[in-house]
Amino acid sequence: MIRTFQQHRLRESQLLNGLWDFVFDKDDIGLSEKWHMNFPSIHDRIPVPACWNNELGKYDYEGVAWYRTWVTLENSRHLRLLFHAVMGHADVYWDGQHLGYHYGGFTPFDFTIPNATSGIHELIIRTDSTLGHNTLPYHIVDWFHYGGIIRPVEVQHLPDVWIENMRITYDMTGDSSANVRIQLKLHSMSEKPTEVPVSFYRNNELIQNDSAYLSNKGSTELVLEQAWSDIQRWEPEDPTLYMIRAVVGQDDRTDRIGFRTVETRDKKILLNGKELYLQGINRHEEHPEWGFAFPNKLMTKELDIIRQMGCNTVRGSHYPQSEYWLDLLDEQGVLFWSEIPIWGAAFPAKETDDPLFVERAMTMMDEMIERDFHHPSILFWSVHNEIDTRSQQAYDLSIKMTELVRSKDQSRLVTFATMHPMTDICLGLFDVIGINYYGGWYFGHAEFEEMLEVFHERCNQYGAEHTPVLMTEFGGAGVHGDTGWEPRLFSEDYQADLLSKSLKLFRSDPKISGTYVWQFADTRGQLQSHLPHFRDRARSFNNKGLVNEYRKPKLAYRVVKGIYTDQTDPYDWGSTLK
Known part of the structure; x- marks a missing residue:
């Protein structure tokens, strides 16, 4: 499916x-x-x-x-x-x-x-x-x-008149009421003018009958606008969904939506007017046996593992993930951060304004939003990750990307993830800021307090003093099965210790609205024996997963679960990383 x-x-x-x-x-x-x-x-x-x-x-x-x-x-x-x-x-x-x-x-x-x-x-x-x-x-x-x-690749058999696109938008007018707009784009491949009946359904209940006229081989748009007064909102604890179906002649299309609002206020993210604290994980849609061709069965198990950990959100690292996965999130009330694969830790600033690169980025962003527009679980459109946001080129790209997103969808928050929190010049352009910072791993010691102090001051300088902040990447590698009496680098013990201290620090900072641990599962690294890149990746894997590549839990999984579910932290190494 x-x-x-x-x-x-x-x-x-x-x-x-x-x-x-x-x-x-x-x-x-x-x-x-x-x-x-x-x-x-x-x-x-x-x-x-x-x-x-x-x-x-x-x-x-x-x-x-x-x-x-x-x-x-x-x-x-x-x-x-x-x-x-x-x-x-x-x-x-x-x-x-x-x-x-x-x-x-x-x-x-x-x-x-x-x-x-x-x-x-x-x-x-x-x-x-x-x-x-x-x-x-x-x-x-x-x-x-x-x-x-x-x-998958599909071959669809089309009638003479077919539904090319369906877009459903709404404005909430009260706790349980909304003005709803359903827009159909119809296309005819008939040699003669055609009039077809059109019907709209909500949860299999007929809500409107209409008709549409199309010239030979022509196109038209049909819009239905209604005020609905009996809506139940989509909430993480009660993710109510509505099936919307259009029938046009001999063709039909069904999509699914949920009604909710998302906004920011005083460094907080509000869903349906209620403040959120995000407890999340970064997820690559990758497995050593299937690669990116991820099987549906594994998605359901993966989501069960993530929810059991106490997560209420997932970050789609670092590319549009499958529609089946997003459907599961919609159904189970798990929030999603969606992004395109502009991964820039090794991406020179001078490449950021390459016209072909910018065109491709804009197209992919447009296609992602177009495909996933109706998923209520998606709260964030993220335009890039870890590019050199100290540069004018990145600033200019950020303006183009945020303008594109806001022109297509004003019902969600526009965000990015920075790896330069103390020198970033793009902080004021976004609705939400994500920080990727690997204190205790790449930097040799955990220096989060110093980083956050400088970062919060820069937010004030760049007009982002009220912008919500999320810790979108942090952690360290732990090779599954490598345990001992001390937290050595690459051991499960070190990884668990680092995450325990990091999460407790971030949760004590009132200016941080949530965390996304890096990462859910160990993933294959792009290592090639003749190239110098990523040669610190033991086993040719990025070993920062809370579970290994076959979804077996590490000690860090149980530590994060203990913190996210407010259970007693099973792991505390005291002053190891001071």
């Missing part, structure tokens, strides 16, 4: 999951040799969705690869090819014809094919996972860079 609920009852859909023909193009000759018309006869077979790096003999490869499958149609149909995520560059070919190109990795894209003929059709995808100076992420990145078609 792509979602936890059914989005279409009338529109037929076929998932192209399964084994596809597959071949590496290490010398990048496929275009010149026209592999989109003459796919190599010698090829592998590989699962889709999947990451090729998880297959034997393919672990290290980064670059160009080609995929092929076949689509059989019994009758001539209008088709929509929907790709939920393809890593990096993707060129799509249908029966040898180039349908188009997409750059991204974690956001969906689609193509429509009017009047596709009956018979067997060849679908070929050229992918390229190569990272460079203007890619998202940058070529020096602190997580393993998988390649492949990582999320």
